[in-house]
Amino acid sequence: MKIRVEKFIVIIILIMIIVYFPAGLTAEHNFPFHPGEKMTFEVRWSFILAGEAVIELLPVESFNGVESYHFVFTARTSPFVDLFYKVRDRIESFTDKDMTHSLLYIKIHRGKSKKDVTVNFDWERQEAQYLGMGEDREPVPIMPGTFDPLSVFYAFRLHDLNENIESSIPFTDGKKCVIGKAKVIRRENINVAGVPYDTFLVEPDMEDIGGVFEKSKNAKLQIWVTADDRRVPVRIKSRVIVGNFVADLVSYEDGFTANINTEQQDMS
Numbered sequence: 001m002k003i004r005v006e007k008f009i010v011i012i013i014l015i016m017i018i019v020y021f022p023a024g025l026t027a028e029h030n031f032p033f034h035p036g037e038k039m040t041f042e043v044r045w046s047f048i049l050a051g052e053a054v055i056e057l058l059p060v061e062s063f064n065g066v067e068s069y070h071f072v073f074t075a076r077t078s079p080f081v082d083l084f085y086k087v088r089d090r091i092e093s094f095t096d097k098d099m100t101h102s103l104l105y106i107k108i109h110r111g112k113s114k115k116d117v118t119v120n121f122d123w124e125r126q127e128a129q130y131l132g133m134g135e136d137r138e139p140v141p142i143m144p145g146t147f148d149p150l151s152v153f154y155a156f157r158l159h160d161l162n163e164n165i166e167s168s169i170p171f172t173d174g175k176k177c178v179i180g181k182a183k184v185i186r187r188e189n190i191n192v193a194g195v196p197y198d199t200f201l202v203e204p205d206m207e208d209i210g211g212v213f214e215k216s217k218n219a220k221l222q223i224w225v226t227a228d229d230r231r232v233p234v235r236i237k238s239r240v241i242v243g244n245f246v247a248d249l250v251s252y253e254d255g256f257t258a259n260i261n262t263e264q265q266d267m268s
Helices: 002-020 151-157
Strands: 037-045 048-063 066-077 087-096 102-111 115-122 127-131 166-172 177-192 195-204 220-226 233-240 243-254
Touching: 066 102, 066 151, 087 151, 151 166, 151 177, 177 220, 177 233, 195 233
Parallel strands: none
Antiparallel strands: 037 048, 037 243, 048 066, 066 087, 087 102, 102 115, 115 127, 166 177, 177 195, 195 220, 220 233, 233 243
């Protein structure tokens, strides 16, 4: 009888693991990213060096008593582009450490104009509220497992990739909550800044994406990510109303070894 009870307990534990841990996600130590990871991109607008963008994961910290990941995106235009359209942006995102949902989203825009946005996530009420310089909005309902526009990028990296696979994750900017979809188009070898990479080409569905994508006819976004367990984006291309942009990875730090230059690293 004792053996049967122990077997029963083991079965219950296995069922709990299956129910409470979404398919495609792994334990924390197997996440494809770690605190300290930093990606630096050189952004070009047609043949013009437009600026630089950096995406990084800061050390784990406590947010309202919850151990959290802190993601940061910064972007700045080059001195030449500053003459026409200066941009100094910073976006911050907080998620729970298990990467199951967002906790807070902050966007700070500086340049020719100024705009500060905060999106608060209330998981007891399952809603998110957009607050932004006199543009405070009514809370919008959110789905379980909803992320913000920055952390959803990391949430997609938790999923295994293969040709023709499509992933779906709910996310919100505080104005509406949509299902973000991305499809793996093909496996492809590309050269970025003179470095060869084995990658998967991923194309997000732009139907529910707002901003400049919403205003652009036939807008398109393509992301090449390494075909390994880290799934690091090495090139991002967009086609929008104001032109074509290409962001190429020029340096990468994996969170364990600092200052890894892409020219000295083979991530294929």
